[in-house]
Amino acid sequence: MALVDDSSWDVVVLGGGLAGLRAASVAAAAGASVLLLEKLDRLGGSSALSAGMFWTAPDLAAYRQRVPHGDVELAARLIAQYEGDLAAIRESGVHVDAEPTLGVMGDFGRGYSFDVRSYLDVLTARLYACGGTVRTGVSTLEIERTGGHRFLVRTETAAGPAEIRASAVVLATGGFQASPELRAAHMPAVGADIALRSNRGSEGDGLRLASSLGAGLAGDLGTFYGHLVPHPVAGFTPEKYMVFSQYYSSHGILVAADGRRFADESRGDEILNQDLAEVDGMTAFLLFDEEVRSTYGVAEPFANFGRVDRFEFAVAGGARHATADTLDELVRRLGALGVDADQLTRTLAGDVEPSHLARRVSRAAPPTTRQLAKLRRGPFHALEVQPAITFTLGGIAVDADLSVRGQAGERIDGLYAVGADIGGFNNYGYAGGLAPAHLTGSIAGRAAARRTLGAPAVALAGAREGEAC
Ligand SMILES: Cc1cc2nc3c(=O)[nH]c(=O)nc-3n(C[C@H](O)[C@H](O)[C@H](O)COP(=O)(O)OP(=O)(O)OC[C@H]3O[C@@H](n4cnc5c(N)ncnc54)[C@H](O)[C@@H]3O)c2cc1C
Structure with missing residues (x-):
């Protein structure tokens, strides 16, 4: 069958929730050519279903107490950059509460309520304005490494198969909670039967595709938020x-x-x-x-x-x-x-x-x-x-720039994972979903753009974040 698409991009992002849209818009604003593929017919993922509380632990001591087996390095980064990320959301013009909400998840978290759906629209508009492309209703069957450190992304749509080339791929598929098979495999206690409190597209494609490229796992895959x-x-x-x-x-x-x-x-x-x-x-x-x-x-x-x-x-x-x-x-x-x-x-x-x-x-x-x-x-x-499951807390192992790590801890060059696809930031204890999705999307979007554009160009683009391209 003829291919419906054999295009080539600097960055291909899989998943159109907050993490994927943030990664895609940051990479596009930095000057990269970006294609975002969303499996469902509309963008938004669980991010668009969420309550819009942008929150996390107030400090590292509180994080350690609440998530004793969590990824402390990522938590330290998130806590340090929290105010900056919040400011970026405010500057986009969407509503963010003036006063913080204290005691999110009981007596623990601190955050601000914001208009998450409008913010997803802002990121989408930015992505288009910076020359990015979005395709919905696209399933990714496999990702292959090709010569020259590039990837071949094989996809399937109603119109037919496609083979898309990319210098970098960002996995932002939102976890594996919607797959009864992966739940049964990785979460023996939960198994196939549990009420799903999530978007229906997050069926573990990120985990499956990363694993096929040798990715390691992080966090306790049996744990989940809900x-x-x-x-x-x-x-x-x-x-x-x-x-x-x-x-x-x-x-x-x-x-x-x-x-x-x-x-x-x-x-x-x-x-x-x-x-x-x-x-x-x-x-x-x-x-x-x-x-x-x-x-x-x-x-x-x-x-x-x-x-x-x-x-x-x-x-x-x-x-x-x-x-x-x-x-x-x-x-x-x-x-x-x-x-x-x-x-x-x-x-x-x-x-x-x-x-x-x-x-x-x-x-x-x-x-x-x-x-x-x-x-x-x-x-x-x-x-x-x-019980009901919203997203899985164990997942793909990543390093500081959200590069996927292989089973021996080595970096898989050009492959990134973000948001609910990564494992270990939350681990039985829960310290937020939207804030880590935003932060990891920003970091991976910049890192993916750097692969083809080089560091100086991306640093310059970072300084004019939020401006039209
Ligand atoms: C009811 C509810 C309330 C919540 N409230 C809050 C809150 O107030 N604060 C908070 O911090 N967190 C909250 N959360 C959790 C938060 O929404 C998630 O942690 C966050 O949205 C994860 O973002 P993400 O981008 O990683 O995933 P998502 O937003 O779920 O996006 C993943 C996207 O990837 C798509 N996808 C899957 N496979 C593929 C593929 N192969 N190719 C292309 N696309 C694919 C999915 O269809 C989906 O659109 C809530 C969640 C729910 C459901």
Whole structure:
């Protein structure tokens, strides 16, 4: 079959989320010829579905505490460049809140809410203005190394196959959460069945293509970011991802079907979400009191999000639930829903032996009696929940300029990975998705442009960032 495209570029970027668009627009503004390929029919990825909180750890000590096994070098860079990246977003003219939001993800992060969708449009417009090209609906089958340190990118579209040449390739495909096969291979605890809280295109193409070129892996591939969502949940569509997310679960207790708890719930919903994935059956009841429902349960998780009664919303979405004036009555009702009521009574009286259904949990901090004090006054509620996956935290190994590293640690020249494709910045603990996507996109975009243009030209372009080309 004839090729529909045999063009040649300085930089080819795979993936049109924040990391890919940022890399592509920075490379194009530096003077490189850039082609951005997006697999789905529209740009944006999970970035466009996100809450737009540009955040991370306030300092390195907080990062180390929250992500003890994380990539400290990248974190130090992100924290140091955070204000500069934020300023670049402000200068683009999109809305950024004047005041920071403190306590993102519980008591931990610091960030600013911004209009992420408009910013993605700004980056796209910049890419076009600087001579870049965007093609959507393109799947990449393989990447081959050719002579002269170049790459051959073989793609497939509805119109037919293409072979595109590039001096540099940036992998920005957003992780492997949307692939049941890769989840089953790399995340034995999670497996193929878990609710997807992400764009549907992030099927691990970056990981697959990098691996075929000898890439090494970084971070714990079994870990992932996401939030607890109701079970069952009808209509779990992208515009409802956030209202179905039970951000407040650290103010309740989580009980498995055997009536026992399996983790210290105070550590935060994004941690509990991973712990529950390791409980047989992957469901539990979240117990909380009326005060929690009417405060944390309706509060905005992020600035500009809006208040919503998450319990009521979950019930309307078909979740199994119970409400009772007393804890004794709640236990009886949960017994009718299949929870071991005798054990639940002992659990509420202070038995903290972890659930026998949670045999696989290796990381979870054990339950504490302290958390039980959060069930203060009736009425009490119970909501059945399940884990949901937003993006994978383990992935491709990279070095300081986001060059992909081979299995022996060597640099794979000209191949870069960014955003949720890289492994180890988040690692069970979570310190942000958009800010690292932006930073890694900037670094890789510049490095990829430098390959063909040379360092002085790219440095000059960096100084006039944001101007039209
Ligand atoms: C509901 C929700 C709320 C969130 N809220 C926040 C928040 O407030 N703050 C925060 O920091 N993080 C948040 N996140 C996480 C954040 O969105 C991600 O960490 C970030 O968007 C990752 O950016 P990315 O560019 O790496 O991936 P994405 O934005 O997901 O982009 C990846 C793109 O690559 C495409 N792709 C896949 N394979 C290929 C291929 N072979 N060729 C071409 N294209 C391909 C995909 O279709 C997709 O468009 C949220 C996520 C969700 C889903």
